[in-house]
Amino acid sequence: MEHSGKLYIVATPIGNLADITHRAVDILQQVDVIAAEDTRHSQKLLQHYQIDTRLISLHDHNESQRARQLIERMQKGLDVALISDAGTPLISDPGYALVNQCRAENLEVIPIPGACAAITAMCAAGLATDRFRFEGFLPVKEQARQQALDLLQEESATCVFYESPRRIVDTIRWVGKVLGDERQLVLAKELTKTFETFRTGTASQIEAWLTEDAVHQKGEFVLLISGYQRDTGNIPAAAINLLKSLMQELPLKKAAALVASHYELKKNDLYKLGLEIS
Ligand code: SAM
Numbered sequence: 001m002e003h004s005g006k007l008y009i010v011a012t013p014i015g016n017l018a019d020i021t022h023r024a025v026d027i028l029q030q031v032d033v034i035a036a037e038d039t040r041h042s043q044k045l046l047q048h049y050q051i052d053t054r055l056i057s058l059h060d061h062n063e064s065q066r067a068r069q070l071i072e073r074m075q076k077g078l079d080v081a082l083i084s085d086a087g088t089p090l091i092s093d094p095g096y097a098l099v100n101q102c103r104a105e106n107l108e109v110i111p112i113p114g115a116c117a118a119i120t121a122m123c124a125a126g127l128a129t130d131r132f133r134f135e136g137f138l139p140v141k142e143q144a145r146q147q148a149l150d151l152l153q154e155e156s157a158t159c160v161f162y163e164s165p166r167r168i169v170d171t172i173r174w175v176g177k178v179l180g181d182e183r184q185l186v187l188a189k190e191l192t193k194t195f196e197t198f199r200t201g202t203a204s205q206i207e208a209w210l211t212e213d214a215v216h217q218k219g220e221f222v223l224l225i226s227g228y229q230r231d232t233g234n235i236p237a238a239a240i241n242l243l244k245s246l247m248q249e250l251p252l253k254k255a256a257a258l259v260a261s262h263y264e265l266k267k268n269d270l271y272k273l274g275l276e277i278s
Helices: 022-030 039-048 063-075 096-104 117-125 142-150 168-179 203-212 237-249 252-263 267-277
Strands: 007-010 033-036 054-057 080-083 109-112 132-137 158-163 185-189 197-201 221-225
Touching (some): 007 022, 007 096, 022 080, 022 109, 033 039, 033 063, 039 054, 096 109, 117 158, 117 185, 117 197, 168 185, 168 203, 185 203, 237 252
Parallel strands (some): 033 054, 033 080, 132 158
Antiparallel strands (some): 185 197, 185 221
16 A cells, blocks of 8 residues: 655744744755645745645635645655744634545644744733633634634633734724723734734833724734723622632532622622632
8 A cells, every 4th residue: 555645734933034943944845735725825934944845725715625635645645734924824824624635544744843923912011811712813804803702711821813904993992892891901012023012011101002003903813802800899808719629529509609698798709609619
């Protein structure tokens, strides 16, 4: 039986052309074909690194058909690399159908890690990074957008979004409206590029900055929102400590009920606090 080829998922720069690994360049030189979202766009990167591997397109509109063709080639022994316009393929970019089908066909899929705008923004934003929730792009339609934000009202992890320059102001307004103006936001703009900017503030402060100068709305954006923190101001520290102790021995529902009745507090508040603690 013929030896199958491999699929390499190769991260490329998100702005600064130097942000690519040696391994990524080697792989792009060695594979038989590179599947790229936009071949003309990727040609510039390949030229820069003197890579002359053949490029074919794989984008949202031809992915399932292309995936089939690529899999047939891999089954004949050819190696394929997948790249996107910027950053890590499959992260708000095409490639899921291809990888999923390769896995189903027992073909080897090898990640070649590198730049990703979400991670790049997060590591320098100054918000908590122990837990985060990546949301990609918010829906474009108003109702769906509001619903998506509604679901994040009590999300305690840092939330990370991608946004286009066309919608950034509108999105910040929605964030203020749905999540309130107390949350800390960080807008990370033009990462790794000449005009890289990190802007921190509440939704209204970020909106004011974006609208004070049209130039501020140009470029690529990652938006980060600090996680929701329950106001425990009306729950005495002693009650919180008792809840923590009881939670180690009892189911949360029972622990919350006992503490609530002892301190004359709302069971639901303690239950929600318990969920956050756990
Ligand atoms: N796969 C990419 C990654 O790994 O980050 C993301 C692709 S997604 C189609 C493009 C979005 O990523 C942009 O609209 C923007 O929100 C974000 N992005 C990409 N490059 C960026 C940069 N240099 N600075 C800020 N955001 C960027």
